[in-house]
Amino acid sequence: MKFNTKTIHGNQHPDKAYGAVMPPIYQTSTYAQKFVGELKEYSYSRSSNPTRHALEQSLASLENGLYGIAFASGLAAIDAVMKLLKPGDEVISTSDLYGGTYRLFTQIFEGFGIKFHFVGMHHVPTIEKYITANTKLIWVETPTNPMMNIIDIESVASIAKQHNILLTVDNTFATPYLQQPLNLGADIVMHSATKYLGGHSDLVMGGLVVKKKDIADRLYFIQNASGAICGPQDSFLALRGIKTLHVRMQRHCENGAAIARYLNNHPKVSKVYWPGFKQHPNHDIAQKQMSGYGGMLSFSTNNDSIEVAMAILENLKVFTLAESLGGVESLAGHPATMTHASIPKEDRKKIGITDSLIRLSVGIEDVEDLINDLKQALDAS
Numbered sequence: 239m240k241f242n243t244k245t246i247h248g249n250q251h252p253d254k255a256y257g258a259v260m261p262p263i264y265q266t267s268t269y270a271q272k273f274v275g276e277l278k279e280y281s282y283s284r285s286s287n288p289t290r291h292a293l294e295q296s297l298a299s300l301e302n303g304l305y306g307i308a309f310a311s312g313l314a315a316i317d318a319v320m321k322l323l324k325p326g327d328e329v330i331s332t333s334d335l336y337g338g339t340y341r342l343f344t345q346i347f348e349g350f351g352i353k354f355h356f357v358g359m360h361h362v363p364t365i366e367k368y369i370t371a372n373t374k375l376i377w378v379e380t381p382t383n384p385m386m387n388i389i390d391i392e393s394v395a396s397i398a399k400q401h402n403i404l405l406t407v408d409n410t411f412a413t414p415y416l417q418q419p420l421n422l423g424a425d426i427v428m429h430s431a432t433k434y435l436g437g438h439s440d441l442v443m444g445g446l447v448v449k450k451k452d453i454a455d456r457l458y459f460i461q462n463a464s465g466a467i468c469g470p471q472d473s474f475l476a477l478r479g480i481k482t483l484h485v486r487m488q489r490h491c492e493n494g495a496a497i498a499r500y501l502n503n504h505p506k507v508s509k510v511y512w513p514g515f516k517q518h519p520n521h522d523i524a525q526k527q528m529s530g531y532g533g534m535l536s537f538s539t540n541n542d543s544i545e546v547a548m549a550i551l552e553n554l555k556v557f558t559l560a561e562s563l564g565g566v567e568s569l570a571g572h573p574a575t576m577t578h579a580s581i582p583k584e585d586r587k588k589i590g591i592t593d594s595l596i597r598l599s600v601g602i603e604d605v606e607d608l609i610n611d612l613k614q615a616l617d618a619s
C-alpha cells in the first residue's frame with residue numbers, strides 16, 4: 239500500500255459492532271466480562287481502548303513499523319522511551335533539541351542518574367567520541383528547531399548498530415510523509431502528534447512506532463504501568479487529522495518553498511534557514527533522506543534587533559503569533575523570547591538564534607495571501 243493510501247486505510251478496519259467506517263469514540267473506562275477471569279481484548283482503558291488501538295495501528299502503518307503506542311503528549315512519549323533506561327546509562331542527544339525535550343532530559347532524568355551528552359550531530363563522526371560502555375541510547379531530532387539543521391539518520395544508525403545502541407528519531411517536523419526513520423535504521427520513531435499528524439491545532443498527543451517486538455512489549459508495559467495514555471476523543475481527532483496528512487503536507491511543502499524563496503529575495507532579510515536551498519549546509523542529506531522540505535523555516539533581518547522582529551510580528555495579519563506548529567493555519571514565533579528564552583543570549587547566538595530570528599510554520603492557506611502578509615509586515619517594520 240502506498241503512503242497516500244495508508245493515511246486513510248493503513249491497518250484500519252470497519253468497526254466490529256456496526257461496521258462504522260470511522261472508529262467510534264469508545265468513551266469508556268471498563269468493559270463487561272461474562273465470567274470471572276474471562277480473557278478479553280479490552281478490559282480497562284489504561285491498558286487498551288478500541289479508539290486508541292485504531293490510532294496506534296494507523297501510526298504503525300504510516301511509519302512502516304509494526305507497533306504503535308500512543309501517549310497523552312509528545313513529552314509523555316519521550317518520557318516512556320527514557321524509562322527503557324536505568325541509572326548509570328548514558329544518552330547521546332542532538333544539541334539543538336526541542337526545548338521541552340531538553341528540560342525533560344536535564345531536569346528530570348539527570349536526577350535519576352542518567353547522563354546526557356548534547357552533541358552537534360551534523361558532523362556524524364563526532365558522536366563516536368562520546369560512546370562509552372554505558373551508552374544505551376542515541377536521540378536524534380531532524381530537522382532541528384529553529385535552525386533547520388539536518389542530521390544524517392542512516393549514518394547515525396550505522397554507528398548505533400555497530401555499538402548495539404538504541405536509536406530514537408523525533409520525526410515531528412518531517413512527518414512520515416517526508417521521512418521514515420525506521421527505513422533508515424532507527425529503532426524507535428517518536429512524534430508529537432500535536433503538530434502535523436493531528437494537523438488542526440486541536441489536540442495534544444504523542445506517539446511511538448517500533449518494528450521490534452521486544453522493544454514494543456517493553457514500551458506497552460511502560461504505557462500501562464506509567465499510564466500517560468491519550469483519551470478516546472483525542473485518538474479520534476488524531477485519526478481524523480491523519481486521513482488528510484498527505485494532502486496537507488503537499489501544500490505545506492509548496493507554500494513553504496514559495497515563502498522561503500520570497501524571503502530569500504527580500505532586501506530586508508539577511509538569511510533564510512530552509513533545507514531546500516542548495517546553499518543550505520546539509521542540503522544533500524535532506525535531499526537523500528527526505529522527499530520534500532516541509533513547511534517550517536526561519537529567517538533573520540539585516541537590522542538584527544528584537545524591536546524589528548517585534549514590529550514584523552505585530553504587523554502580521556494572516557500569520558498568527560503563537561507557540562506550536564504543524565496546523566493548517568500559518569503561525570509565526572520569536573525563538574529568542576518564546577521557545578528559546580531560557581537559553582542565555584550568548585549561547586543562543588552561537589547556535590544562530592539571533593535577536594531578529596523569526597520562525598514560521600507555514601500553513602495551507604492561499605500562498606499569495608501569505609506572501610502579501612509577509613510583504614506588508616516587512617515593509618512596515
Ligand SMILES: *Cc1c(COP(=O)(O)O)cnc(C)c1O
Nearest residue numbers: 311312313336408410430432443
Ligand atoms: C512539540 C514538540 C515536542 C513535544 O510534544 P508535546 O506534544 O508538546 O508534548 C517534541 N518534539 C518536537 C520536535 C516538538 O515540536
